[in-house]
Amino acid sequence: MMENFFLGAALFLCLLVLPCLYRAIVGPTIIDRMVAIGAIGTKTLVILVLMGFLYERVAMFIDISIVYALLNFISTLAAARYFEMKGDI
Amino acid sequence: MDKKSTTYRTYPYTPLTAYHPIFSQRRIEQVRHLLLAFILLFLFWLLLSGHYDLFHVSIGIFCCMLISYTSSDFLFLHIGADDTHLILPRLTMYLPWLFYQIMLSNLHLVKLVFSPISRLNPRIIPYQTKLTNGLALVTFANSITLTPGTITIELEENTFYVHAIDSKAANDLLTGDMENHIEKVFLPIAHLKERSKTMLAAEANNLIVKTVIRLFTPFIQIYGLYVIAHGHYSPGGGFQGGVILAASVILLVLAFGLHKTMTKFTEKLTVMLCSTGVLIYGGIGLLCLLLGGNFLDYQKLDIFLKVGAPAARSLGILGIELGIGIAVMACMISIFYDIATGGDFPEQDDPSANDVVDNNSSGDER
Numbered sequence: 388m389m390e391n392f393f394l395g396a397a398l399f400l401c402l403l404v405l406p407c408l409y410r411a412i413v414g415p416t417i418i419d420r421m422v423a424i425g426a427i428g429t430k431t432l433v434i435l436v437l438m439g440f441l442y443e444r445v446a447m448f449i450d451i452s453i454v455y456a457l458l459n460f461i462s463t464l465a466a467a468r469y470f471e472m473k474g475d476i
Numbered sequence: 477m478d479k480k481s482t483t484y485r486t487y488p489y490t491p492l493t494a495y496h497p498i499f500s501q502r503r504i505e506q507v508r509h510l511l512l513a514f515i516l517l518f519l520f521w522l523l524l525s526g527h528y529d530l531f532h533v534s535i536g537i538f539c540c541m542l543i544s545y546t547s548s549d550f551l552f553l554h555i556g557a558d559d560t561h562l563i564l565p566r567l568t569m570y571l572p573w574l575f576y577q578i579m580l581s582n583l584h585l586v587k588l589v590f591s592p593i594s595r596l597n598p599r600i601i602p603y604q605t606k607l608t609n610g611l612a613l614v615t616f617a618n619s620i621t622l623t624p625g626t627i628t629i630e631l632e633e634n635t636f637y638v639h640a641i642d643s644k645a646a647n648d649l650l651t652g653d654m655e656n657h658i659e660k661v662f663l664p665i666a667h668l669k670e671r672s673k674t675m676l677a678a679e680a681n682n683l684i685v686k687t688v689i690r691l692f693t694p695f696i697q698i699y700g701l702y703v704i705a706h707g708h709y710s711p712g713g714g715f716q717g718g719v720i721l722a723a724s725v726i727l728l729v730l731a732f733g734l735h736k737t738m739t740k741f742t743e744k745l746t747v748m749l750c751s752t753g754v755l756i757y758g759g760i761g762l763l764c765l766l767l768g769g770n771f772l773d774y775q776k777l778d779i780f781l782k783v784g785a786p787a788a789r790s791l792g793i794l795g796i797e798l799g800i801g802i803a804v805m806a807c808m809i810s811i812f813y814d815i816a817t818g819g820d821f822p823e824q825d826d827p828s829a830n831d832v833v834d835n836n837s838s839g840d841e842r
Binding site: 446447450451453454457458461464465468 | 716
């Protein structure tokens with residue numbers, strides 16, 4: 388029962404990634420793309436934890452998702468910094 | 477330290493401070509910050525680790541001591557108020573109220589989304605705040621952003637620029653209810669500025685990014701060390717842990733600028749750590765070779781360690797992971813420095829060349 392719920396939630400989140408992907412590809416400005424990528428990263432993080440529940444190895448997948456969150460944070464920040472400084476870090 | 481018990485003391489009480497600088501007020505504060513940082517980091521380690529045997533806990537204690545020694549000033553800036561330790565419990569009391577507010581504005585937003593006629597009236601409102609402390613300002617800005625309907629766009633001196641989705645969201649903020657709650661949380665220091673003279677000092681521009689990264693860095697470093705130390709149970713190991721450690725330094729560069737970070741984490745240190753890591757790796761490998769085994773044949777180390785072959789293998793792998801972690805961290809930072817400077821690195825002795833990064837943080841200079 389619980390497994391089906393997690394599977395459904397993960398699939399639904401995968402579907403929700405698609406609109407963000409549309410914005411990331413089409414998005415008229417760079418900022419649109421950055422925000423879209425950030426949103427996709429956050430969804431991926433939740434999907435990773437749900438996968439951990441499905442494979443019954445939550446401890447392992449939580450470690451991975453923490454690193455993923457960290458990298459997501461750094462990439463958004465680095466991109467923001469890059470555009471704020473006009474191409475210089 | 478009870479004054480009543482020292483009845484023989486007839487002369488006026490002289491504080492220990494007067495005798496030796498080791499007992500000065502500032503030093504006592506530093507030691508308290510060190511202990512607090514150690515306790516926080518060790519709790520984080522225990523939360524992550526999941527292995528509570530003597531070996532892993534002692535590794536944890538060692539790592540937390542190392543990080544709290546190097547980065548305790550990241551967590552606690554010198555402020556000059558005594559009862560700052562009350563902030564943490566009061567912050568936990570504040571969170572339920574914040575969650576209640578988030579729920580209320582969520583309901584309001586749901587109503588807006590499903591209403592047949594559009595009642596959106598987005599606007600940007602300036603909000604003057606009476607808070608001056610960096611931590612309080614950051615907490616306030618993040619609370620505004622967490623509440624659906626309002627987003628902090630910019631923080632200038634003590635004016636927030638907030639994007640509100642309709643008039644109710646704006647009015648909820650303008651009542652100042654949230655600000656009063658945060659002022660209560662940070663009461664002893666809410667109107668004090670940090671006195672730190674290091675690069676961590678809260679400055680007007682990028683205050684939010686700087687404060688958040690300052691608070692995150694020690695925990696990221698602990699996480700990197702945890703990944704290195706638990707490489708044989710969970711995903712990760714020397715390479716991944718090294719990259720996470722390097723990421724913490726890269727974050728510092730992003731927040732505080734290249735030059736300020738390079739004065740703290742110099743290129744010389746990078747090169748030294750890089751070769752130390754390779755030395756540890758090659759040293760353990762060659763030691764096994766000298767003891768009559770193959771390269772990296774860890775069980776031969778048992779001749780020294782005398783703990784049995786399996787434990788010797790485990791320790792040997794840990795040593796290797798540590799060497800790899802240090803080398804990878806130093807290499808990543810070195811590569812990042814080289815890319816960020818584009819090869820033409822300003823000489824450290826020439827102060828005029830170093831100001832390029834700092835002055836341009838407003839972004840409209842060139």
